Amino acid sequence: MERRDKFSSLHPLTQMLCFSYVLIMSMFVMHPVMLFISLASACIYALYLSGTKKMLSLLFAMIPVIILTVAVNMLFNHRGESILFYLSGKPVTREAMYFGFTSSLMLIAVLMWFSCYNAVMTSEKQMYLFGKLLPSFSLMLTMTLRLVPDFIRKINEISNAQKGFGAEKGSSKLKNGMSILSTAVTCALEGAVIRADSMKSRGYGCERRTQYTRFVFKSEDKTVSALLLLFGAVCAYSVIKGAVYCEFYPTFSVNGTSALSITGIFAFILFCNIPMTLNFSEDIKWQVIKSRI
């Protein structure tokens, strides 16, 4: 069942802040606990966004990734002190196994977050964000986004029309394909001439363009962004201070018992689960409203 995601209705900047932070943390902090938190939150969120079936199929597709990463690490990485066994004269170490496992966690976590990103950040939102950086590029992107699928549809239409016209006789497949392509290109160029006229006639180039957006930075965006910044800063502080750190070589050790590191990890849990917290509070709110009705 598709559910309405509260986080998706926030301002794109807030969403981008959340996704980019989580992705950066997942990519650069090689810490099994942090990565596990990241992966678990991503899974829960993906479950909410795209449903059990899709999420599970995505997760199952990642099992080979885990096996492959761990296996490759164990076979080709010989660093580490605790040797498990020798394979054709080369040592296979426990540390390499841990490292492989952690890296596969990282890979999956990043992929899961990207699947959430895709569901939340529609083309319109991305365009808005990139448009802020490069205004003219954004219009070009919008036009391309339309032209490419249009071109493919046109090619289909032309190929069907020529099939129905019955003039393929005697010409090779390649030649036929070329003529279809040439017609499609001519159509596209012809369209471009008219489009240029249409743009000119609607004042393109008369004035510095503004960019219309339908997004407003609301008070809830402020609140959520503030929370994200707070949790993010606490977590980042503890990472930078070395409180959340994991050593793989020569021996595997995780430092995660000091007050600072626990605070950092806790802040990360809160950060990663902000989208879901929003959804839950929204669900509860609706339950309350419903019971009142």
Added chain:
Amino acid sequence: MAGYKIENLSFKYNLSEKFALSDINLEIKDGEILVLCGKSGCGKSTLLRHLKSCITPHGKRTGRIYFDGRLQNDVSDKEQASRIGFVFQHPDDQIVTDKVWHELAFGLENLGENSHTIRVRVGEMASYFGINSLFDMPVHKLSGGQKQLLNLAAVLAMRPDCIVLDEPTSQLDPISAGEFLNTLKKINDDLGITVVLSEHRPEDVFPIADRVAVMENGRIIMCDNPHTVAEKTSEDSALFPALPTASRMYRQLARGGTCPLTVKEGRAFLHSLHLEKDSAKLHVHIEKEKGDTPLMQLSECMFRYNRNDKDVLYNFSLSIRGGEMLALLGANGSGKSTALSLMSGVHVPYSGRIFLNGKKIKRLHAEEHGICALPQDPRVLFTKESVEEELQMTVNGCEDKKSRLAEVIDVMELNGLLHMHPFDISGGEQERVALAKVLLMSPRIMLLDEPTKGMDAAFKRKFGEYLRSEMQKNGTAIVIVSHDIEFCAEFSHRCGLLFNGELIAEDVPQKFFCGNHFYTTSANKIARDYFPNAILCEEVTQRCKSALNKKSHISE
């Protein structure tokens, strides 16, 4: 305040010797609807493009254009961009962005308006046009009519005082076209925006026009209110067959009074003649050729594009004999074009059978089985650099087809176009080139998708007659899909109505149209009370004449 005054405007394209516009004097009053009529290629588009500096074609120009009392050159591009809206012919090509909301905002972004203003204007426009539900849609999901309405809305969001439209309905089916024109009328009534449009199907625009300007060879030969224009057009001019049915009846009966334009006025006119009701039963002589196996037969065909989609064609059966024209009518999305694609072998029904000459065929092949289909958009057939090469390619160097080539070029009036690039000619001309290609293939079964769109009325008749002779001579079977009820009524042998993928009615045109109340010709709508089984304008006038003669005899 946003009127135009054009003084002695002449214009010549750089490479051409002929004047595209010569000595045009025209005043466009503030708040009026002015319609430009004329054959395709008479200079309508060229004149309209002169009304906005930034899209004026390059060439040699003399004369003056005043906009709003000022010389057009003195009005800045920015002012023109916002105060003069321009809507082009092709609904698809003039759309710039990928989403409906963004398209509405595009012009305002160009003018440098801030987000708040744009939000208000875009919202206002969407509400006025009732396109709220389309607001978030990608543009490619819209139908042709919706796209053209979007183009109009996008222009109106910039709050113009005047909108110029270059054949805005030529790519639309009559129902969407009617809707579009009604919207134009409403805008003009509600907001007093000046509207200038060109149109090759004057039947629909005459009733909404305040004034009509008729063009011929780059000159304006008449400019007056539509009643007068309909009254004064000479019977042998190219415009005459394009006049509204009611006006043509009036003209042919020559009875005095004001010239009617609409069905309503036409009915009132017929009433004023005090005719007697024709109670004669309908006797249609049908030659049933039993035992003659149909050239092609489809039996209980089902088709859909995807496993989980709805059926586009459901239980679709049809048969067509040699020398016969079958017209398929129906609203947009009723599966007409899909039906043609099954008959040309482009798509294969997932259930049902297809017979050719009584033999069951597993997989239809257009070239193998002598079938030739004309696609909806003629441009997709063009692969060569000139019209001549395009036609030569179809003939493929066969000597015996030389005479045929000359004949087809002559009939389709392509003589002046042979050296042009097929993409450089007008929409109606492209349609004619594509039709010529189909005719040159000399197929046994011709499948034509909207062949008459973009054709002017005079040529339409000639084309219909040529098809008729072709059917008689070669026994060609023709299936046409069309919204052009008048054409189908006059030239087809049988008509079928498609609804929801099913052929729900099929009969000879007389019976088919007389039985329908809404889906019938204007002549039938006008004269239904007196001559219930007349469906063509000529039929009605003839019967009127004989009835009037009888009456005058009695009174004598």
